[in-house]
Amino acid sequence: MAVQTAARPRERFSLIPKGKLARSEALWFWFFIMPWVIGFLVFTLYPIVASFYYSLTRYNISSDPVFIGFDNYVSLANDRVFWKSIQVTTYYTLLSVPTGIALGLLLAVLLNQKVPLLGVFRTIYYLPTLLAGSVAVAVLFSWIMNPTFGIINLSIRSLVGPDGFIPLGITGPRWLQDENWVMPSYAIMALWAFGGTMLIYLSALQGVPTALYEAAEIDGASRIQQFFNVTLPMISPVILFTFITGVIGAFQQFTAAYVIAGGSTLGTPNYASMFYNLYLFVNAFTRYRLGVASAQAWILLVIILLLTMLMFWVSRRYVHYESDEQGGI
Numbered sequence: 001m002a003v004q005t006a007a008r009p010r011e012r013f014s015l016i017p018k019g020k021l022a023r024s025e026a027l028w029f030w031f032f033i034m035p036w037v038i039g040f041l042v043f044t045l046y047p048i049v050a051s052f053y054y055s056l057t058r059y060n061i062s063s064d065p066v067f068i069g070f071d072n073y074v075s076l077a078n079d080r081v082f083w084k085s086i087q088v089t090t091y092y093t094l095l096s097v098p099t100g101i102a103l104g105l106l107l108a109v110l111l112n113q114k115v116p117l118l119g120v121f122r123t124i125y126y127l128p129t130l131l132a133g134s135v136a137v138a139v140l141f142s143w144i145m146n147p148t149f150g151i152i153n154l155s156i157r158s159l160v161g162p163d164g165f166i167p168l169g170i171t172g173p174r175w176l177q178d179e180n181w182v183m184p185s186y187a188i189m190a191l192w193a194f195g196g197t198m199l200i201y202l203s204a205l206q207g208v209p210t211a212l213y214e215a216a217e218i219d220g221a222s223r224i225q226q227f228f229n230v231t232l233p234m235i236s237p238v239i240l241f242t243f244i245t246g247v248i249g250a251f252q253q254f255t256a257a258y259v260i261a262g263g264s265t266l267g268t269p270n271y272a273s274m275f276y277n278l279y280l281f282v283n284a285f286t287r288y289r290l291g292v293a294s295a296q297a298w299i300l301l302v303i304i305l306l307l308t309m310l311m312f313w314v315s316r317r318y319v320h321y322e323s324d325e326q327g328g329i
Contacts (some may be wrong), residue, residue: 055294065291072295082296084271085279086303088183092275093250095187101242104197109227111198112205122202125195132193138259141189145175176260179272186273189256197242204238205231233320240315247311248304252277276300 030037055072057065076082111122131137144150153172173181208231216226232239254277261273276296284293 051294051297054291055298057291059290059294060288061290062288068291072291073299076292076295076299081271081274081279085274085276088272088274089251089253089276091183092186092190092253093247095183096190097243097246097250099187100191100194100197100246101239103191104194104242105201105239107194107198108201108205109231111202122199126199127195129193129196129199132196133255135255135259137189137192138256141185141192141256142176142260145185147172147174147177150175176273177269179269182269182272186253186256190250190253197246200238200242201235204235208234236315236319237321240311240319244308244311247307251300251304251307254278254281 054065056067056069058068058071059065107125111118111125115121144152147153150172152175156170156172175181175185212230212234213226216230221229253275257273257275257278258281261278277300280293280296280300283289283296
């Protein structure tokens with residue numbers, strides 16, 4: 001019986017020898033990637049290494065850094081304002097991240113229905129995200145939440161009737177000027193950007209197989225049961241993603257607090273708005289304690305790393321991946 005031999009693939013004809021061709025391709029590769037490599041080395045890797053070195057020194061720009069070991073970390077551990085900044089940032093994260101995720105998911109579910117002018121509504125809710133985290137938004141909310149002439153307190157104090165304002169005799173909170181209300185105020189301000197989360201969830205919802213809903217409907221599941229038993233498990237990886245990025249973004253909050261507090265070193269009132277990054281900025285560019293600020297940056301890196309690892313560990317129990325049922329990892 002004749003044995004068939006596998007046909008050998010035809011080699012590509014080239015006027016350049018193989019060795020020279022490989023070297024030529026490698027040279028062109030490095031030529032095109034070199035701008036990114038230079039940018040990474042100069043603007044990313046070098047600042048990371050330099051910041052760690054400065055965190056071990058006493059450095060104030062005007063003089064050469066003096067190596068002091070871990071004294072900056074020890075001084076931060078004994079700094080009351082440093083611990084207050086962690087407390088403030090954690091409180092803000094607990095308020096803003098779950099609320100933003102819940103509203104974004106709710107809005108995505110509503111905008112995933114077949115209603116007229118659906119594209120217009122999606123655009124309207126997403127547009128504010130383009131200005132999220134900007135100085136203009138911080139200034140806008142500082143006016144809206146002004147306790148004297150802000151539109152929120154004006155609406156609380158009186159209603160608009162045919163004969164003008166009708167006083168209600170209700171006094172609104174002092175919002176950004178009240179120690180107890182300042183963090184809820186910043187959390188409300190963060191909801192300006194939940195349109196971006198909505199868009200992510202909307203994409204995830206449209207990727208859920210309709211066959212699952214049909215099977216659940218045949219089994220007699222209601223719309224609410226379908227949401228909790230089909231929708232949430234299927235989009236749980238996306239929820240994990242938005243939760244992790246939300247926590248990372250919340251711990252890096254800076255612009256709104258800096259603009260509203262006017263760059264104050266106190267984070268008034270009573271350090272109640274002293275976010276972690278704001279205190280880092282104060283140490284670096286107000287007190288010129290560059291070594292302490294660098295140590296704060298590395299502590300923030302460790303905090304975010306530990307929180308991310310914790311969220312991934314917890315997610316193993318609650319996050320559903322399709323590959324798990326298909327024999328994947």
